Structure formats: structure tokens, C-alpha cells
Amino acid sequence: MIDWIVHWPTWELMRVIGFGSYMLIAAGICLGILYSFPAAKPQTKKTRYRLHTLFTNAGMALGLAHGLLPVISIYSPFAWKEVLVPFAAVHHPVLNGLGTLAAYGAIVLVFSSDFRHKIAKKLWYASHLLAYPVFAATFVHGYFLGSDTKLLAIRWMYLLSIAMIVTLTAVRFAIVPQWKAAGMQRKMKRTGA
Ligand code: HEM
Numbered sequence: 001m002i003d004w005i006v007h008w009p010t011w012e013l014m015r016v017i018g019f020g021s022y023m024l025i026a027a028g029i030c031l032g033i034l035y036s037f038p039a040a041k042p043q044t045k046k047t048r049y050r051l052h053t054l055f056t057n058a059g060m061a062l063g064l065a066h067g068l069l070p071v072i073s074i075y076s077p078f079a080w081k082e083v084l085v086p087f088a089a090v091h092h093p094v095l096n097g098l099g100t101l102a103a104y105g106a107i108v109l110v111f112s113s114d115f116r117h118k119i120a121k122k123l124w125y126a127s128h129l130l131a132y133p134v135f136a137a138t139f140v141h142g143y144f145l146g147s148d149t150k151l152l153a154i155r156w157m158y159l160l161s162i163a164m165i166v167t168l169t170a171v172r173f174a175i176v177p178q179w180k181a182a183g184m185q186r187k188m189k190r191t192g193a
Pocket of ligand 1: 014015016018019020021022025059060063064066067068070082083089096097099100101102103106138141142143145146147148149
């Protein structure tokens, strides 16, 4: 059985899973930001929230699988310490360390969201903003460490994901509060409050 497992193309699997995790996390963050945008129908908000949770949870699960695969790889094996302790890897300690920190950050984000009704709202929201540095860490880790970055299509996907997140974040913090305030004023006028 062990013999069968060590002959898996673990390094290739690890790369594919790592990129899949990155894309799911990027899409999940976009959906999380979109959730704070006003929506005409409550159903739209619900769908955004459901997909945000699905994508970020799946991204975290794949990220963990990707991080653990080097331990059983025969191509370039990692010791447990190199994977679990940030910046302890023999090769590219900083870039690998960012991957480890991103994985821990993703775990904190997913589990703090599961228990968010038991935490003060402001505290939960402040902790949820950790998503931005976690995403930045996964980007730097994947882009600068990944062998697939040499492929043009992959570089475009990284660029697109960054452009989407930066644009949505700018709109979210610069414009959404004004939309919401205008919507409230219209509602108050209608109800005569
Ligand atoms: C949420 C956590 C993580 C995400 C989203 C992530 C994502 C990625 C991505 C997108 C790549 C580029 C794949 C490629 O182009 O080939 C990559 C490469 C890599 N990651 Fe991670 N990673 C994470 C955690 C980790 C951890 C904990 C380790 C272990 C220290 C690790 C080790 C590596 C290695 C060694 C590579 C280079 C593979 C190669 O191209 O040869 N990653 N990662």
C-alpha cells in the first residue's frame, strides 16, 4: 500500500491542487466582497454567501492537502517540521513559510466563521479582515515559488485574480457605503420616518 502511494505523481498532484486552492480562495474572496454589495433580491445575497462559504472552505481543504503532499513526495521530500513550522524549510524558506502561514490563516478564517455567532460581531469582522493578508501570502507563495508561473495562461490567471480583488475591494470601501446611505435615505423618505 505504502509502495503504491509513494509512486503517485505526488509533486504534480501537489502543484495542481495548490493552484486549484489558490483559485478557489481568490473566487471565494471575490464572492465575500460582493456579499457586502447591495442586491435587489435577498435570494441573490443568500447565494453569494453560500458560494463564498463553499469556495473558501474547499480552498482551505485543498490548500491543506497541497501543503501535506510534499511530506510523502519522493521527488523533493519535506520533513514535517519544514511544512508545519513557518520558515523552517531548507529550500526557499521565506516562500514556503508564507504557504504555511497562509494555511494557518485559512484555518483560523474558516473556523472563526463557523463560530461567528458566539463571538462579538466587531471582533469577528476584524478577524475576518485577515483574509486580505492570507490571500496576499498565497499569491506571493504561489506566484514566486510555483513552476507553473512560467506558463503565460497561469500568469494571466494570477493577474486576473489580483485585478478582480483589488477592483472589488476599492469599490467596496469607496462606493458601497455611499450606495447604502442613499438607499437608507430613499427608504426613510418612502416610509416618512
Ligand atoms: C492555503 C495554503 C496554500 C496555498 C493556497 C498554496 C498555493 C500554491 C500555489 C498556487 C502554488 C503554485 C503551483 C505551481 O505553479 O506549480 C504552490 C506551490 C508550492 N507550494 Fe503551496 N500553497 C499553500 C500552502 C503550502 C504549504 C503549507 C507548503 C509546504 C511548506 C507549500 C509548498 C509548496 C511548494 C513546495 C510549491 C512549489 C511546487 C512547484 O511548483 O514545484 N504550500 N502553492
